[in-house]
């Protein structure tokens with residue numbers, strides 16, 4: 062049973078670091094999910110390409126609830142993910158790794174929770190308001206930071222991610238506003254993915270890879286081609302970062318993630 066999962070974002074479509082990979086088709090109340098499970102360093106790791114292997118699913122159409130529920134069903138407790146981002150912070154340059162510690166949600170049409178009361182398509186029909194003060198697991202963040210430092214990569218130990226609905230990129234004015242609000246990087250997939258993991262008491266962290274300067278800061282037209290090309294250039298480093306981070310993930314969980322529902326339901 063895999064205790065750890067990797068969710069690959071744009072440019073991260075296959076579990077290059079896993080061996081003896083098998084496919085699991087997991088049924089969830091939100092639909093079926095295809096998860097790859099393999100071995101690394103003597104333990105089972107699950108892998109899920111959030112946009113599908115051929116990048117066929119756009120960010121606003123990803124079935125985030127099915128994905129996170131499926132990993133929980135497999136017994137996953139810890140999720141590491143990658144996210145390709147635009148940078149609003151001149152210190153965070155294309156090719157840099159940012160270990161996210163905060164996020165802001167500007168998405169509009171997504172399904173944000175598992176806890177829809179009586180409408181919930183499962184037996185968790187209670188109301189739940191989880192704490193999300195710190196949206197990322199401190200233990201997973203520490204593992205990513207330690208690994209990035211050891212590997213000598215150009216990284217930033219904190220960063221605030223603004224999640225936009227997409228699939229278009231931002232206007233100059235939107236980036237100006239996001240900068241005033243304190244965002245360092247901008248993407249389209251951290252919400253609701255991070256919150257859904259917290260709702261199922263799973264640890265979640267994301268390493269953002271800066272692929273471009275954001276609209277109005279970049280002097281060039283923004284393209285998905287540029288994103289995928291930069292991610293391809295960084296694929297080896299991303300693999301090494303994930304491999305090394307996994308070794309630093311403590312077996313026992315002493316973070317608050319595992320008790321996220323305590324007090325959230327009013328009981």
Ligand SMILES: O=P(O)(O)O[C@H]1O[C@H](CO)[C@@H](O)[C@H]1O
Nearest residue numbers: 070071120144145249250288
């Ligand atoms: O966040 P990931 O999945 O890396 O994808 C990023 O890349 C795409 C834009 O090129 C958007 O989907 C954005 O969210």
Ligand SMILES: Nc1nc2[nH]cnc2c(=O)[nH]1
Nearest residue numbers: 145146147247248249275
């Ligand atoms: N929203 C958004 N996502 C990205 N992913 C990679 N670059 C960008 C960007 O500039 N904006």
